[in-house]
Amino acid sequence: MKKYSILLIVCLLALVNCKTDDFEPLSEFSKVELFTPSIFDLNETTIANSIPISINDFSSLTDVSQGVLSRVWTIEDGARFLKPTFKRKDSVNLVPFIDGTLGKESTVETAHVLFQKAGETSVSLKNNFNEEVSFLGKKAVLNEGVWEIITVFNFDVYGDLEAATSVSNEANTAILGSLEANQNPNKDETSSFKTITIEAGSSLTYKDLSTIGRPDGRVWAFEGGIPETSEEEELSVSYNRLGEYKVSITATRTKRGNSLNAAEQTKTMPIIVKVIPSTKPFVIVGEGKSKDDNTAAEGTNTFSFTVNGELESFTGAESSFTVNVVNGSVFNQNFTVTSAKVNSSNATQVDLILSEPILNSDTVSVSYNGNIIKSVDSRALVVFSNINVEALNLNLLTNASNPGFENASTNDRQVNSQGYNLFVGGGNSLDNARNTDGSLMINRSTEMASTGSASLKFDAEMPLAAGFLSLSNTIASNSGIPAGDYKLAFDVYLEKDTEFKALFTVVQGGNPQGAGTPFNAPGTEQWFQVQRNFSLNSNLTRNVILNFRNNDNIGVTGRQVFYIDNIQIISREER
Structure with a gap:
């Protein structure tokens, strides 16, 4: 069997990288070869795999087979041939370069194919030769006196990203609002946005429902929320500070090979989260917890407690606390609080510093009787008595x-x-x-x-x-x-x-x-x-x-x- 050379050059470039003059004539080869940036190890298996590409992106394929009598490129519905006259700067919108004189077939040496429909599709090349040839294990077939071989390139066309979300109540039992895939609200025009009113200290449950464009990640942004950002698919977000807040999501898709670039789309949910003062009492939650004071001395002089809402910064509350320390039957003293303030990284936590250290064999309790400490929605902390403080037990096994x-x-x-x-x-x-x-x-x-x-x-x-x-x-x-x-x-x-x-x-x-x-x-x-x-x-x-x-x-x-x-x-x- 005579080995005529079949050489196909395939350029699969994202829109920002397209360039029609990237192809140069190659010298003759003694074997069949196919070049494509998206298939690094070209063989019978990899050519059968679908090549990922974005909708409204294009692929350029060049046939420089030696001894070919004729060629025909064939495309399917949703794809169009482009004229060879476009340049890199034209790649954002290639519609003006669609070759209206061509239907589903073309005989040009280099075919530029624009994909306008999401889903699986293919581009095939039929070559005719006057001698038998083979390509990647496939042999030509004799048909009416000429040897015919068909090479098929499968493409997986990804649609544009279209983010979709929902927001539910704190118990996640009722949907309060949504962002549909076909919506893209203007974040600056909120008159039509739905207002969701909640009390300070409450939370809402958000869920990413995005499927169009096959996203594989997301980044949430919650104004006034805790957390402020997240990459979770579904999560609970709490709101402690009074105000009106918006929510946005960026749907993301990672790069695949050399043919499908990373993509993202940001949308604002058509909702306003309105946080009003809570009707619940502002109270301590759980026990106090001793903290490492990072000194070499035995014990620690620092502990904290948590409340059920965000704290407003305060000063002068030290005398409102009583810290009682008991050890056995012979030690029972009240330790002076020398510092009381909001934790710098957790606004629902109060840090107390004592005049002397407490030991992990002590029984410690804390009481509060004042009116200085308030939440950001102006609720006064409810007084409390004899709340246990958990001892600090540091593990010395590192x-x-x-x-x-x-x-x-x-x-x-x-x-x-x-x-x-x-x-x-x-x-x-x-x-x-x-x-x-x-x-x-x-x-x-x-x-x-x-x-x-x-x-x-x-x-x-x-x-x-x-x-x-x-x-x-x-x-x-x-x-x-x-x-x-x-x-x-x-x-x-x-x-x-x-x-x-x-x-x-x-x-x-x-x-x-x-x-x-x-x-x-x-x-x-x-x-x-x-x-x-x-x-x-x-x-x-x-x-x-x-x-x-x-x-x-x-x-x-x-x-x-x-x-x-x-x-x-x-x-x-x-x-």
Whole structure:
């Protein structure tokens, strides 16, 4: 079979890059080739893939086959041939360059094809030769004395982006307004916009409904809202400050190959969110929380509390607070508040600084009796008494010790978590730590986590055939914990019907070094904390060990599944 050369040059350029003089005659080739910027590795598989391109964009295809007798380009409905006279500056609007003399076929060497309809379409090239040829595994067919070969280019034409959204009430049970795909409101002409009135401190639920043009992302902008911006598909936005606000969304589509450029479209929703004063009382929410004051001294002199609305800046409220500190039966004092102000990054939070530090062994409460603190919608904070302040328990095990199993490995002996080592009773054979399906009885998991994205999963039949499984954290020393009095703590989550009772924990070099550590679970299907005390006479240089033993779980039988996370060593601060 004689190899005539078939050479096709395909230029698929976004509108901003089109240029008709980019094609230069090529010298003869001894093999068939096809050039297209959007198919880097051209082969029989890739040429069958659809080429993405935007609506009202064009593709230029050049046939410089050698020995060709005739050619015919054929396009489908929604596509038009362009005249070769347009320039780069004309590419924004190519309609004036449509070749009205051509229908669905053209015999030109270079075909410029404009796509005016979204969806799948194709451009085909039929070449005739007087000798047999082949191209990308396809052989020419003899037809009425000439050899005919057809090459098909499939295009996937993306429509223009048309953003669409909805807004619902706080409970997300009723739609209050919408932006339809066929709407594009003028953000400066709001007389026809629908007003949605809500009280300060309330929220609305927004949802991106955009599908036209196949967007793959979005950026919301919420005037007066929290958050102010978001890329979430659906979210709740709260409004605390009085005023009238607009909402906009930018639908986005990422670049695909060299033929489809990134695109975006911004629209304003035809709504006005009107925030009026709340009829709800302005109150404290939950407990106070101690904060790290970033000093080397024991304890902390800083804590905060949160309220149910945005705070107006204030001064002079320190004397309106009473902070009571109790430790055992011999210490009971009120600490002076030396500073009270709105948190700089969270306008629903009040930060208090005390004259002296509070310890994590203290019982602390805060009371407020004043009229200085107000919300941005002019509500006075309701007085409160004896609200508990949560102690500051800093984990001295740093990320370098992998206390939350976040750092993975690919080693079953390490339970696939960096810095851990599994010892198996009855000879230390890892086979005795596997279930019948081959899975490890103890292994790193991303199914559950109390913090981060990973935890340690125990999944085994009790009693254990090996008698016990012992998991050591061999890199606890990386955290540089000095001599002192501490608590060993970790979070536990028991799956339904799990009755596992306790671990035997070991802190090598600690006093006591080993101790039974009962779960005392408040229930299943919830995270809770387990802890026990120990002391160090010198720096922690050895291992922290979790022992899963039959002896600590007498009477526990059947499949037991639970998770451990967030191993902590916490300083015990005593008065």
